[in-house]
Amino acid sequence: MVILQSCGQDTHIRTYRIAKPKPPDTAPRDEAPETNSAGFSWKKPESWIPSSGSSMRLASFDIPYSEGSGDLSVIQLGGTGGGIEANVNRWRRQLNLEPQSLSKIEKEMIEKRGGLGVYNIIRIINEEMDSAFLCAILTAGNQTLFVKLSANPPGIREIEADFILFCSSLKISI
């Protein structure tokens, strides 16, 4: 049995078209806060584009910046959602960084105040991987919200101000 296989370049090139994801609603968004079924509301900058994400996400956005696009997710978990140390170290592992002790993590956290009261943000950056997370952990009654922005380090610095505004705008809608 002899099977002849073509080795030309064309046999290894494929082309296809895929419809673009549904265009975002371009109506002004920052006039009235958005509310979701879980009972939270927020304000977001106009440039943030709602994206489809896992059903676990309360909200999901593509965030354009000068060198690309970041991904922001909002997750709601019951109780402490595993706690600060476990979650921060899980994010650190995702960026190939060594875990840190709780005391060291707390030193790096920045305290902010918003619609859900005092919350913390933390920057997790791996320059070698050119990847970074900007994360916020917010307590809302007996639940915890995790807001995670994924982009490259310059992107994180560029988006940080909007990120804080967004996190501070999060509140329980009545």
Next chain:
Amino acid sequence: MLVVLGTLAQKDMGLFAAQNRYFSAWITWFWYVPMPGGRLTLIIILINLSFFFFNKSIWKIKKLGIVILHLGGILLFVGGGLTAIFSSEGNMVIEEGAQSNHVEDYHLMELAVINTSAAGFDEFTIFDQPLLKRNQLLRHANLNFEIEILNYLENCEPARRTSPAGIQYKGMLKNFMLNELKPEKEDNWNRPGLIYQINNTGTNADGMYGIFLGQPIAQTISINDKDFTIILRRQRTYLPFSIKLLDFKKILHPGTDIPKSFSSEINLIENGAVRKILIQMNEPLRHKGYTFFQSSFIESPDGETTVLAAVKNYGRLFPYISSIIMSIGLLFHLSQKLPDLFKKSREKIGS
């Protein structure tokens, strides 16, 4: 000898590399001595087996069992050949609530150049793994530029530059280098990378670029009013249907973190029709030549994600069919020999 050497080599070089070097190769090298690899060896055995049928003395009714047995053996080899050449393996990773219509290969990479300029669609031009090698020129009518591969790194890591990069470096390579690493024992652990050059566009997009598997921010370039995104990713095979993960369930052994079973409740979506199916351990989904096994899962506050192993194997049924044929041949041969055996036995008892 090949089986022993290949099996021993797996310990040091990993399963995938040993399989490629000893079993999937036509020729394998022992130091400087070329030897037939697994494929060539099996073809020689198959030819040898086939010549059995040119023997005129076998075409008798009393040899029919042996003929059927050889036919079964040949079918087994043909099935193996089909599996070796046409089968594909990969996985489908789906977050809860999301859906997917493609399988990602475990080992092969592809360079996807996506023209994002059109309003309603993205146009993908995909260069497969065999083209991703040093000095290869990649061109296609869809692209208004050429890509010259300067180096393909089987395993690499990005490292920040300690001194300013030259003006020829673009994108990620302005701030980072791709350092080549020794390939890992398990192929899946490697992070392949590519260094390539874009030439003669007449724009400032000309230059040297780098890209690696899993790069968080994709490379984008604009050439003559066309926007392109370039991604190195695992080779994708698009399916004529989609799978949506409705719910992933994991049951632990009581009092432990050891999973007792895990399952994925999915919607199989095809031509607008939706069918709800449960995939669980030892109960795969078989559809359109693909078999989807519950392989693994990822669990995090970001959500639950199922990992389905997807296998397409045209030779899947051959071992069963050839085993049945060989069994029939053996039984036929035995039934023909039984009267002689009984006769000899009776003669032995009589004497």
